[in-house]
Amino acid sequence: MDWAASREVRGGSSEVRGGSGRYGGIAVLHGFRTDVTGLTTDEARALFVLATEGAHAALGLDAALSSALRKVMAALPAPHRPAAEQTSRLFRADRIRAADRTEEPARRRAGVELGEVWDVLRAQVERRPGGVRLRVRVHRSRLDLFRRLHAGVLTGEPQPDEPRAGERPARWLLAELAVPEVAWARSLLSFGPNLEVLAPPEARELLAEAAAQVVEVYAAGG
Structure with a gap:
């Protein structure tokens, strides 16, 4: 029994039913959906602290994490939302497309120094x-797709590359990605x-091996 069903049973929920005997047990009713109301205040804060650690950006998951956190915030019980919202986070200004000025003043939390938060x-x-x-x-x-997916690990703006034999000019660009490990290149x-890894050699070998495995699967003809 997972934690959600267990919690519903302990709380006497009408979303589950039980039966006795050899084939008895507890079953969740059709259409049951759990939520995140079982989270404690510290657990809620921990989810949003995770967003500041940077690993998601190294994997190109900035947008996915932001979307997930918005959904979690919307589902959090009202008493837990302030604790989650008080977690300091960093946002990239170059991703802001529009902004509106409001009359609501910005209020700094008690005991918070902006210089320390920035550090x-x-x-x-x-x-x-x-x-x-x-x-x-x-x-x-x-x-464009490459930039969107890997903005978090790009070390600089992609630069034009010299065309190779048979290529049209201004079609290819060079870029550098700072990633946690060579295996990340599989993505x-x-x-x-439409993309070639030039270096390091071990990354090229890894991708060549993976591509060969795919070719072998399809060459076998099912």
Whole structure:
């Protein structure tokens, strides 16, 4: 029995039914949906502290995490929302598309010094895992998607690359990604022939092996 069903049983919920005998037990009624009301205040805060650690950005999951946290916040019981909202977070100003000025004044939490908060957030960004630098070559037709997916690990703006024999000019760009480990490069296979990892050599070997395995699967003809 999972924690949600167990909680419903202990609380005498009408969402579950029980039966005795050899084939008895407890069953969740059809259509039952759990929520996050079982979270404690500290558990709610922990979820939002996780968002400041940077690992999600290193994996290109900024947008996914933001969406997940919005859903969690919406589902949190009202008493737990203030604790979650008090977690300091860092946002990228270059991702803001529009802003409206309101008459509501900004209120600083008691005992919070902005300079100290900034030092903590900056340190978290600087500690972001990025022990491997991937040098890649990406086709211009996939550049927008590439930027959106990997903005968190791009070390700079992609730069034009010299065309190879038979290529049209201004079609390819060079970029560098700071990622936690070589195995992260597997996620780039989704770009197919529109992206090539140039370095390090072990990343190229890893992708060549993965691509060969895919070819072997399809060559077998099912």
